[in-house]
Amino acid sequence: MHPATEMHHRLYRGRQGSTHNVENLLHLCGWGNHTGCHGTAHSGAEGELLGWAIRSGGDPAETQVTYRGKQLYLTADGGRRSIYPSAVH
Template identity: 55%
Template structure:
């Protein structure tokens, strides 16, 4: 694993405190790429979630790959060239609250206005 990738993974694991960043209940066991690597997604903290489950099939990791609301919830990001396709610009439903994930491994909670 590249040093930069290892640093990003460590930052995300620190951000999660070992709990799934989707449900906030179960132990996080895997790193999920919101913009998938196969679509050019980077190994950067704003693109990564520490999630429960195994592979792309169970727990919240499976949910982030298969749930019909995965794009609306920011757990997955469609590929493209516009700013809305950049992880740093896409809010994520983080343990039931909206947040922006930051490049330094932090998060900024967002207020939802109607």
């Protein structure tokens, strides 16, 4: 695992993504859009499968992301929430 060095927009600005909404940002390793995890995010299908890239019209707050091996949603307050709702007691 390499240290994160780049800020990545999950819904690319070119796909009408909000520039700096917290739930749209990931801190990834790699340089530019070509190496490391940042390169993976821009690789097409694999980036979309991981939730590191979102198709046009997608909502980052409602798109799962693989984060440290777990499927989560990123939240506007900088937090994360599970894809599994809590059991109601």
